Amino acid sequence: MKTLIKLYGAERCHKTHYYKIFLETRNIHYAFLDVVQNEVNAEELRNLYENRKLNFPTISIGDKKLRNPSDKELQKWIDTI
Numbered sequence: 001m002k003t004l005i006k007l008y009g010a011e012r013c014h015k016t017h018y019y020k021i022f023l024e025t026r027n028i029h030y031a032f033l034d035v036v037q038n039e040v041n042a043e044e045l046r047n048l049y050e051n052r053k054l055n056f057p058t059i060s061i062g063d064k065k066l067r068n069p070s071d072k073e074l075q076k077w078i079d080t081i
Contacts, residue, residue, distance in 0.1 A: 005030040005078075008045040009057035012036070015068060016057045022071065028078060030059075 007023065007030050009016025023030045033041035035054050046052040048065050059066045061077050069077070 004062075005081075006033055006060045007031070007057060008033045008035050008041065008048075008060070010034055010036040013057060019057055019059060019074075022074065026078075 005023070005028065007016065007019055009019070009032070011017075011034060020032065033044065035042040035045050035056055042054055045054055045056065045058060048058065048060065049055055055067050057068065059069065059074065061081060064077060066074060066077060
């Protein structure tokens with residue numbers, strides 16, 4: 001089974017757009033979860049952090065979470081799946 005990559009963010013966020021382009025240009029399948037438009041997605045993101053804040057963009061890959069990763073850091077995690 002392939003590991004699901006989730007991108008938690010908001011359409012209005014320039015960093016969220018950056019990561020969407022990063023993943024799409026590499027033909028990487030991911031799920032975009034808008035945390036502003038959808039309260040269920042917001043709650044799922046809050047549950048990833050002890051402080052329960054909407055820390056976006058956050059990318060989760062399996063049980064790992066990355067908050068505003070560098071390209072190199074993100075590519076490293078993608079290469080392990």
